[in-house]
Amino acid sequence: MRSTSLLLTFLGDHLLDRGVCVYSGSVIEVLGRTGVSSEAARSALTRLTARGLLRRQRQGRRMHFGLTPRSTRILRDGAVRLWKTGAVNDDWDGTWTLLAFSLPASSQRERHDLRAQLGWAGFGPVQGGLWIAPGRPAGLADLELGPHIRVFRAQADPVTDIGEMISHAYDLPAVAARYTDFGARWASPVFPGDPLAAKLHLVTDWLQIIRRDPRLPIPHLPSDWPAAAAQELFFSLNNRLATPAAEIAATLLETIPADE
Template sequence: MEDDDILDSQDTRDSSEGPQQRPQSLMLAFFGNHVLEEGDLCVYSGSIIDVLGRVGIGEQAVRSTLTRMVNRGLLMRQREGRKMFFGLTPQATRVLQDGRARIWQQGAVNDDWDGSWTLLAFSLPDSWKRQRHDLRSRLTWSGFGALYSGLWIAPGNVDVAAVVSDLGLASHVKIFHAQADVATDIELMIRDTWDLESIAARYVTFDKRWTAHLDAGSGDDPIGTRLRLVSEWLWTIRTDPRLPARHLPPDWPAHTAQETFRRVADQTARPAHRMAGDLLETARLR
């Protein structure tokens, strides 16, 4: 199980249609919104059922997702009397912290690229299909694209050594940090390496959907709105390697989509926090 599997547990339908929300992605968005910053907090299953029910996830689906996530090492159980509470494991905390950095700190627009690239070359035995899949998945999540079949590239100085080490592939991988020669057409390389159309379509879809929400007013369910917002934004940005803005089309839609995301996020932050205080029954992890 890899980070991208955890954070992108949604159907890979056409980008122009947006994501098909699945219980695990919404569950992680819930814990990221209301538990991650609290540290040792756990939440009563009935509260989780209530909140996810607001975004169309039924009780049975919530219960089975909780069980599955416990079995996958993402959540831990804690009984308090006759009630069952759930909290984050260290693995889920690490993944959600990574996602939080992508969402709230890095942003979708790379305006300060220093001209450097990280290159990773690998050669794996033909029989290592799972290892190859895992490596490619982790590289995609880390912002890499396939320059050639065994040579991947990402903008900036990416610390990918830990990823390779976690997968046990350090002896099969070579990592370089470099700059492109003036003879290299960077914009052409970007178009050849990444599917810019698909990435842009995700941003356009997100912006249209959430601009319509802003136009319709805030509504009366900020906790559900924020849950959908964060889950959809993560789906939108997960395949975007934050390519240098100066080498992208001038009308690159990440700018307006990010502005829309932040407007809705600002609009829902305090109301969702207040509602969570009223709705969620919590306890401290022992």
């Protein structure tokens, strides 16, 4: 698991909306418990700072790190995805977001990048340059919508076989496999003697899975769709780990008030 992903989970758990900066040594110690070397932890701090996701704040000879407006927005979006939106789309309003794009043949790199962005935002290809996503995907706000892109909201006509459309637009076996694999990985204790490390790995693992899930409507998915069972396991494990993880973190983290 990437050190930057674990670091972002740590920031969401312990810095978001708390108005504090954390001592770099505390970050290195916490990530070390998850198996991240001190060199990799320092590198992750440097990379996130270079990307505008962290800012430095010195106190005496010690360097502390705090959130930026950009990282605050990203972490809040992640928190909504984790604790509110979830992995099960059982309140779909029947609408679809349609996105059409047309790029010149010379823009192969731009086309490739756009398709990657659309996939991460929950869209699947219907045909040609037409992509769909159920409801109003949260990832739409992060797309760079240039002059070659048009976005619409619509409902499918009764003659449309939505199940067939979904099966062609999305790789359902791959999405299902990620949830099944999650259940297999977490069926037995991970980091059994360290609730803080276990929680960081658990939340990071789960967030990476649900961020790649387009949240397709439950009525149009196979009856044995594994997302609900995996989500129940995630919440159960997180509830079990939350209090002891917070108690350990309280003894390890050195923080100072963030500058205005």
